Amino acid sequence: MTVDELLAQLDGILKRAEGHFAEVTKVTDLRELELGYIGKKGFLAEVSSELRNLDPEARKVVGEALNLVRSKVVGYSEGARGVLVAKETEERIASEAQDLSEFLVRKTDGIGSIHLISQTRAELEDVFVGMGFVVEDGPEAESEWNNFEALNIPQHHPARASQDSFFLEFGSANSVLLRTHTSPTQIRVMSTQPPPIYAVMPGRVYRRDTADARHTPAFHQIEGLVIDKGINFAHLAGTIDTFTKAYFGPNKTSRLRPAYFPFTEPSAEFEITCTICNGIGCRTCSNTGWIELGGCGMVHPNVLVSVGLDPEEWSGFAFGFGIDRCAQMKHAISDARVYLDNDIRFLSQF
């Protein structure tokens, strides 16, 4: 081939390269193009292989032209690569991006409210803290000892059957259960703190009850415990009365009725006027006009002995009642199941 033919060929290669590299849309295609133009078997290599057939003068002219064309083609290629890599990165970012905006809380969405039971628990704690009690806490999974045995409820005592329990598969059979009342926290407090003790212990409790207007299988109680010298039943009655007036209002009445609990002696049931019907009788109070809030009594000497306290030296009283029931009475909620329904129309009222 003549010098002119070779130069014309180079010119053609350059023009085609300019078009090709401008059109390429994928990095993988770009690699093919590079091989086609500047690879070992590419167009420029073909021209290069002609050089050895030329005389030195012509070889110099064509060689320089060849180098110039090669550097321009490399320039096209690098330019195209820059554009394609940027484009592909942008596309990948767009395809992998996650829209997190659904987690944004907008003011107009509303952010929920504290559940009525939690509010009630806090209000009850406030009333008792105002009366000089401290707030203590205990676990929901309890030992059979704390929940029954130490509370003077031995193995075959009927009280165990009346409080149908959820036992947990943990340790030896029937040794751990979901607490059926908050009274085991009394045992924990008395075993770890020296008297005098003035404590309330709120929390969730569990019983194998079928849900109805007054019962749910999980509910909440607040336990009270006083251990000191010379504590008597009048202190208990006065505390219950002060609480009732402070929480339900000065014109609400309460009554104590003789009852039986293995861990108190004497024992009483603590009732207040049904606020749904104001004492007339309704479905919620089973037509009695009274709602039982809980139980109370003087701490049984056997319980004091079980936690290592001398009943000759110390005496005290205890009470325990339903937080759900308190909220029900205070807000005239006729059916306790609404606490667990998670219906925003109910919950957002409080």
Ligand code: PHE
């Ligand atoms: N633990 C009893 C119950 O759940 C209530 C109670 C507490 C009674 C403390 C007496 C003293 O029914």
